[in-house]
Amino acid sequence: MSENMNLKLKIWRQKNAGDKGRFVEYDMENVSPDESFLEMMDELNEKLTHDNLEPVEFDSDCREGICGTCGLVVNGEAHGPLRATTMCQVHMREFKGMTKLTVEPWRTKAFPVLKDLVVDRGALDKIQQAGGYISINTGNAPDAHAIQVPKEASDLAMDAAACIGCGACVAACPNASASLFTAAKISQFALLPQGGPERKRRAAQMVTQMDIEGFGDCSNLGECEAACPKEISISNIARMKREFVGAMLG
Amino acid sequence: MMPFLKAATSSVGKKFFMALTGLFWIMFLFIHLLGNLSLYSGHKDSFNAYSDFLTHGTHGVVYVLEFIMVAGLLIHVISAVAVFISAQKARPIQYAMSKNLGGPSRKTISASTMIYTGSLMFIFIIVHLIHFKFGDYYSTVLDGRVIRDMYATVLIGFQSPFYTWFYVIIMALIGFHLRHGFWSAFQSLGLNHPRYNGLIAFVGVLIAITLSLGFLMLPLVLHLTGGPA
Ligand code: FES
Numbered sequence: 256m257s258e259n260m261n262l263k264l265k266i267w268r269q270k271n272a273g274d275k276g277r278f279v280e281y282d283m284e285n286v287s288p289d290e291s292f293l294e295m296m297d298e299l300n301e302k303l304t305h306d307n308l309e310p311v312e313f314d315s316d317c318r319e320g321i322c323g324t325c326g327l328v329v330n331g332e333a334h335g336p337l338r339a340t341t342m343c344q345v346h347m348r349e350f351k352g353m354t355k356l357t358v359e360p361w362r363t364k365a366f367p368v369l370k371d372l373v374v375d376r377g378a379l380d381k382i383q384q385a386g387g388y389i390s391i392n393t394g395n396a397p398d399a400h401a402i403q404v405p406k407e408a409s410d411l412a413m414d415a416a417a418c419i420g421c422g423a424c425v426a427a428c429p430n431a432s433a434s435l436f437t438a439a440k441i442s443q444f445a446l447l448p449q450g451g452p453e454r455k456r457r458a459a460q461m462v463t464q465m466d467i468e469g470f471g472d473c474s475n476l477g478e479c480e481a482a483c484p485k486e487i488s489i490s491n492i493a494r495m496k497r498e499f500v501g502a503m504l505g
Numbered sequence: 506m507m508p509f510l511k512a513a514t515s516s517v518g519k520k521f522f523m524a525l526t527g528l529f530w531i532m533f534l535f536i537h538l539l540g541n542l543s544l545y546s547g548h549k550d551s552f553n554a555y556s557d558f559l560t561h562g563t564h565g566v567v568y569v570l571e572f573i574m575v576a577g578l579l580i581h582v583i584s585a586v587a588v589f590i591s592a593q594k595a596r597p598i599q600y601a602m603s604k605n606l607g608g609p610s611r612k613t614i615s616a617s618t619m620i621y622t623g624s625l626m627f628i629f630i631i632v633h634l635i636h637f638k639f640g641d642y643y644s645t646v647l648d649g650r651v652i653r654d655m656y657a658t659v660l661i662g663f664q665s666p667f668y669t670w671f672y673v674i675i676m677a678l679i680g681f682h683l684r685h686g687f688w689s690a691f692q693s694l695g696l697n698h699p700r701y702n703g704l705i706a707f708v709g710v711l712i713a714i715t716l717s718l719g720f721l722m723l724p725l726v727l728h729l730t731g732g733p734a
Pocket of ligand 1: 315317321323324342343344
């Protein structure tokens with residue numbers, strides 16, 4: 256039987272996008288190590304509501320690691336201390352032995368804080384809209400084997416397509432670069448024949464949009480890969496560079 | 506196809522040219538190191554002959570090379586500063602707590618200090634040129650011709666403890682810069698392959714150690730021994 260935990264939470268509170276924001280400390284007692292981090296946050300909010308205080312705003316949806324809605328920086332780690340895991344899948348036992356947790360939102364100019372721990376990740380959508388699609392005529396489903404795809408290529412494309420767009424790569428990057436996200440979205444098409452016809456335009460437009468959104472440049476530090484809940488490799492960033500250089504040189 | 510200038514100044518373009526110019530300078534450093542080896546020989550003539558060949562014996566080719574080097578350096582430095590500024594702008598509010606994530610991350614001390622080691626190296630290059638190329642001029646006679654006694658300039662230069670230690674420290678920092686720089690250049694050029702990644706990183710460490718120690722030993726030896734007898 257694990258013992259329940261007593262914690263001091265230092266949480267970023269910010270009324271709205273215009274507010275300067277500050278840290279506020281809360282005590283949480285008797286936290287079960289078997290509840291999830293977000294459940295602990297729910298409990299805190301129940302307490303706050305009960306005390307007639309404003310609950311802490313944070314994002315979550317599926318709570319099973321597939322939608323990419325959740326995302327917090329806890330003690331300096333995007334999605335918390337457990338690798339290859341979204342925040343919603345982290346249980347309190349991962350914080351065993353700790354007494355103080357600092358909880359912050361994703362920090363980058365491109366993701367303005369809307370309230371408390373909730374940020375606007377619309378910048379990622381804009382990158383996707385700039386070229387993360389293929390143009391095909393809709394109609395009858397094509398024959399399953401009309402276009403053949405090598406197994407290796409389809410595996411790599413699936414690995415890239417595992418990106419859930421949570422933004423942890425940006426949050427963890429010391430430069431606040433969105434390169435891993437953009438690279439994953441470019442790669443999932445670049446690896447497949449269906450992505451071929453538009454590949455140059457796609458790479459050029461998505462990278463350009465990434466720059467416009469105000470993310471930092473990539474310094475090949477690799478913190479993004481370490482933070483990614485889907486373990487997307489920076490080899491995708493190298494692929495993005497090849498795609499882009501292809502577009503640059505002709 | 507994108508307009509070339511727009512592509513070249515984009516986030517990916519900047520790093521692409523930073524990588525090319527960085528690798529070019531690594532090549533130059535190896536040639537420079539080979540040239541320096543003639544200093545160890547203790548024969549001032551061989552070093553002076555080499556230095557005279559570079560300045561007078563190449564029929565102007567050296568000017569072309571110098572131009573490429575200066576241009577390459579400026580592209581490298583300007584891109585680096587732009588990347589650094591982009592990072593500052595992209596995160597105006599820092600985290601209260603941050604941690605290196607480890608695992609597949611390559612965020613080492615050498616990786617996160619590139620802008621600082623780079624800045625010091627840039628200052629060094631200027632000092633180095635003033636100190637030697639445009640430094641004190643001594644003459645000597647070789648094969649009946651009066652040429653510059655570069656050997657004397659070097660030997661006298663490294664009698665100063667200040668210069669010696671300045672050189673030694675910067676040469677150590679070069680090792681740090683190249684440890685991340687070499688691997689990073691390949692990644693920036695899009696050259697990443699699971700079969701070769703380990704090799705590239707290994708060669709990067711090897712190059713960093715070779716160049717760092719190679720350049721570092723010389724001022725130290727000259728300072729401590731006063732030059733080969
Ligand atoms: S809430 Fe859906 S991934 Fe965490």
